[in-house]
Amino acid sequence: MTDFLTLNVDKLFEEHAVQEIDQIHRKVQTEVESKRELLRLKVGERYRDLLKAADTITKMKATSEEVVESVQRISQKCRTFNERQLLGFEVETSETQHLNRLSNKHVNNYFGTVVQIKLLTSLPEMIWSHLDKEQFFIATQLFTFARHISTGLQLDTNNSVMKHFPVAKKQWEMMKPFFFTIKQSALEVLEREDLTEDSATDCLLSLFLLEKSSLDSIFQSFLNLRVNALKKCLESDERVKEKIISSLRVLNSTVELVWKCFFENGKGMIVENLENLSTSENGTLGHLTIKDVEIVRVLPDIILKFRPTFDKPTLNPDALRKSMNDWFQIIDTVCGSLLKNNFEMITSMKTIQELKKEALGLDNPKEWSLLCTELSIKLSDSFYDNKYHPLINNRVRAIIKNSWMQSVDSTYNVIVKELMEPQQHSLWIEDMADVPSSLKDIKNNHLLMKTKGYSDGILSISKEFDLKLKDILEEIEVLMKESNSIKEDKIALIEFMKETSASEICNLISKLKCLGNESGAAAAKESYLFLARVLMGFVELCPNLKESLSWYSIEDGDNWKSVSDDKRNLEKWNQISGLLFDESFYYWRGFCDLLMKDILKEDCILEGLGFNGVLKDFLNWESIAVEETTTIRIPSQPRVSLQQYLLKVSQLLSDYIPQTLPTKVLHYFNGKLIENLIRMYESIGNEKFIEGNQNAALQIYFDLKFIQTIFTKRDDRNILDRIQKLSDTLKTSIDPFDFELFHTHLNANIKKCVVRMKAQLGILLPYPEKVDLLLAGGTDTKPSTATTGSEPNVISLSSSGSSSTWFPLLPIIVQEEKVEVPKEGELEVELPQQSSSAQPKKTNGKSSSSSTRPVKSSFFGMSQEWFK
Known part of the structure; x- marks a missing residue:
């Protein structure tokens, strides 16, 4: 098979065997390779011919140029020889001169037109050259010159040369885009x-x-x-x-x-x-580089002296x-x-x-x-003062605002996350880190934080918030140290910082108030406690918050810092810290109100006051010899039910806030507690069993005076009036003569009872100094002002301020109380009788008082020197 182009593949597989098909395949491949080789040979021969033709054309161009130059030289020599030989033999008539002038004019027009066409074809390259050098003014003059030449050639309709050079008409069409090219390039540069x-x-x-x-x-x-x-x-x-x-x-x-x-x-x-x-005397033609000066002479004056025309600029x-x-x-x-x-x-x-x-x-x-x-x-003003400086100040304020907002949002999210987790009931868990290694670490040790009620979560929140504020202050210090900034701007920036700090703290407080208590009552109490301590922590554990609210400038205007003793600069800090204290107290009140709901369930005081109740509830009375002839019996302790009630309240309070209740909150809590006690005792005072029963009335009177002594102060006029009114009601059931006789001893027993029970009820005592006054025999119910030394003392750990303590520590050096203790056999204690008269008892001696001596004790095994 030789005709592979007409080969039918389908019939091939039908008419031939596999071996024959294989042979045909090899023949096809051989034929393809031979065709490829032939194609290569043909292409190579044509390429060689092209190269040869190009070389020949180049040689012909050079030869033709040489021939043209030789002919031009021969013509010039012949013209010169002719003029030299005929010189002196020519006679020109007027008609001959006219014909010569017409002939010269015709020649000049001819060569002038040719030169203009030559310039018109050369100008684009010149314009591009000046555009590359960004000489737009010269390029524009050349463009205007080209437009002038083109217009003149097109208007010369009688010029026969233009018929032989149609390129002149087309050349202007090629140069028109230069108008937009020059303009666009100039606009880009501007x-x-x-x-x-x-x-x-x-x-x-x-x-x-x-x-x-x-x-x-x-x-x-x-x-x-x-x-x-x-x-x-x-x-x-x-x-x-x-x-x-x-x-x-x-x-x-x-x-x-x-x-x-x-x-x-x-x-x-x-x-x-x-x-x-x-x-200028030179026209636009002066910007052209023409080597042959003779060519320029054939140009008309309208071309030679051309320059752009324009109106006088005004x-x-x-x-x-x-x-x-x-x-x-x-x-x-x-x-x-x-x-x-x-x-x-x-x-x-x-x-x-x-x-x-x-x-x-x-x-x-x-x-x-x-x-x-x-x-x-x-x-x-300059552009900087008028446009940029206000934007810089606004951006600085925006950065401060955004930083504060991010800090507040981050802190709020952490607080919400902490609230979602179960809170720890008691913070008082002993740890080796409680005892500081040195006096330098006493301000930051765990013991101090525990006495103030701050858990690890609250410490972490306060620390992170304070670090964010520190970053903000460090950024502001960068601007405060600038020497080229005016003082008024720095003062305005500081005032903005104070206002922003106050605004964002208020925003954080508002967001915390919007948190709902979706859990049970116990969880709500823990949430109230957590939020109250967090807000207090911002005041006590975030020193950078105080700095951000109390910045000022010293007199030289170069140093900017915060001060703690300038009342004017601390005005904003006092407002915000007071707001945080008030909001913290709001949560403390919420906690106290919820806790009082649990306390109201304790109704042991309202148990029956019949004879059986007296036997269960009234403790043994104290018998005191009067004038060695008479023995009187008076209550020595509050009722059992009252003591149980107070101990349960103390225990319930200790489960949530062991020894960390601020004085103001404790006073609010005690006010609620006293109102509850008075309400119960008012219902007891209305019992018929009390009427005419002097001993029962005396015991209830003792309870009321005990409550008044240990829980109230002079400012609680409403509570005192209610107690006084109830006491007057009880006095009606007591013989006046007997009450006058019992009154002094009764007050002494009340003071002794307060002293004995202060350790048990320490968490409920807002003013422990008041008990110390009772020990010394004082009568003032106002808290004494504590004095602090210059050296740190661990006793201050238990204090929420300079004048009061949250809970009493173990005594270091105290004076023993001077209490008259009857000798054995001198005092007989009997159960109270249902009689209003005192029964005389004989005594064998007088009471003696113990001597006053110092008592030494240790705190967690540490020596006394540690406390100095």
């Missing part, structure tokens, strides 16, 4: 950031010649182009700081260029260049002023959008400082005041 005055003048002159417009419109166009340059700087991909500095540089340079180009020396560089162009002050005012409005819009957006990307005070340093390092345009005077514009 939109540059680093525009020099020479480049700006060259571009503006080019636009003036191209568009044949007035200087007013050129001025307006220049300002619009500088707005575009400003937008390009602000929309570039550079770093934010570089973009802002570049934009300021554009604005400053624009003012300088406007002055240089339009107003300097009374007319500006543009008018000076135009005047030089109009008075400036309208009103139009310029309007253009400048419109430009300022556009700049305001750009600064309010693009520039503001760039400032919003700055997140660091360090970047702000670097930006201000570089911006102030730029030279303000010296022509600013001159330009404002020239155009009667009322603007005295």
Whole structure:
């Protein structure tokens, strides 16, 4: 088979075996390879022919040029020889001269047209050359020159040479795009950031010649182009700081260029260049580089002396002023959008400082005041002072505001997370870290935090919040240390810092108030406790919060810090700390109210006061010998039910807040507790069993006076009046003579009972110093003022202030109480009888008092020297 092109593959497999098909396949491949080789040979031969033809053409071109040059030389020599031989034999008539002049004019027109066509074809390359060098003014003059030549050739309809050179008509069509090319290139240069005055003048002159417009419109166009340059700087991909500095540089340079180009020396560089162009003896042809001077002589004068024509440039002050005012409005819009957006990307005070340093390092345009005077514009501030400085101040405030908002949101989220977790009932868990290793660590040890009721979670929240505030203050200090910033700005920034701090703290408090108590009562109490301690922790554990609210400037204006002894600067801190205390007390009250609901369930005091109740509830009375002839019995302790009730309340309170209840909160809690006790005792006082029963009334009277002594103070007028009213009611059931006899001893027993029970009820005692007064025999119910030494003392750990303590510590050195203790056999204690008269008892001796001696004790096994 030789015709492989008509080969049918389907029939091939039907008519031939596999071996035959294999042979056909090999033959096809052989034929393909032979065809490929033949194709390679043909291509190679043609390529060689092309190379040979190209070489031949090159040689022919060189030979033809040599032949043309030789012919030209021969012609020139022949003409010279002819003129030399015929010199002196020619006689020209007037008719001959006229014919010669016509012939010369015809020749000059011929060669002039040819030279113009030659210039028209050469000008595009010249224009491109000047465009590459950014000489737009010269390029525009050449373009105008080309347009002038083309117009002249097209209007010369009688010129026979134009019929032989149709390229002249088409050449102008090729040069028309140069109008837009030159204009677009000049506009792009005018939109540059680093525009020099020479480049700006060259571009503006080019636009003036191209568009044949007035200087007013050129001025307006220049300002619009500088707005575009400003937008390009602000929309570039550079770093934010570089973009802002570049934009300021554009604005400053624009003012300088406007002055240089339009107003300097009374007319500006543009008018000076135009005047030089109009008075110059050299036309546009002077910008061309023509080697053969003889060729230029055949050109007509309209071509030789051509220069661009234009009207005398003048400036309208009103139009310029309007253009400048419109430009300022556009700049305001750009600064309010693009520039503001760039400032919003700055997140660091360090970047702000670097930006201000570089911006102030730029030279303000010296022509600013001159330009404002020239155009009667009322603007005295530079662009930095008028546009950038306010945005910098606003951004600084925004950074402070955002940092505070982030700190508050983060702290709020952590608090919410802590509330979702189960709270620890008791904080008082002994740990090896409780005892500080040295006196230097006493202010930050676990023992101090436990005495104030701060758990690890609260310490962590306060520490993180304080660190965030520290970062904010450190960033502000960067700006405060600037020497080139005015004092008024620093003072305004500090006031903003104080206002923002106060506002965000109020915001945090408001958000915490919106938290709902979706869990049970126990969880609600723990939540109230946690929130109350968190707010107190902000005051006591966040020193940077105080600094952010109490900054001030010293007299020299260079040093900025916070002060703790200036009442004027601490005014904002006192307001916020007072607000935090009030909000903390709000949660403490919520806790107390919930706890009182559980306490109200204890109704053991309201048990029956019958004879069986007296036997169960009344303790043994104390018998006292009076004048060695009479023995009286008076109560020595409160009722069993009252003691059980108070111990249960103390235990219930200790389960949540062991020894960490602030005095103000404890007073509020005790007020609720006393109201409950008085309510129960008022119901007891109405019992018929009390009427006429002197012993029962005396015991109830003892209970009331015990409650009054241990829980009330002089300011509680409402409570005292109710107790007094109830006491007067009980006195009606007691014989006046007996009451007068019992009164002194009864008060002594009440004081002794208070002293004995102060350790058991220590958590309920708002004023332990009051008990100390009772020990010393004092009668003042107001708390004494504690004095603190200059050296740290562990006793202050139990104190919430300088005048009161939360719970009593083990005594270090105390005076034993002087109590009359009857000797054995002198005092007989009997159960109270249902009789109103005192029964006499004989005594064998007098009471004796114990001597006063110091008692030494230790605290957690430490020596006495540790407490000094």
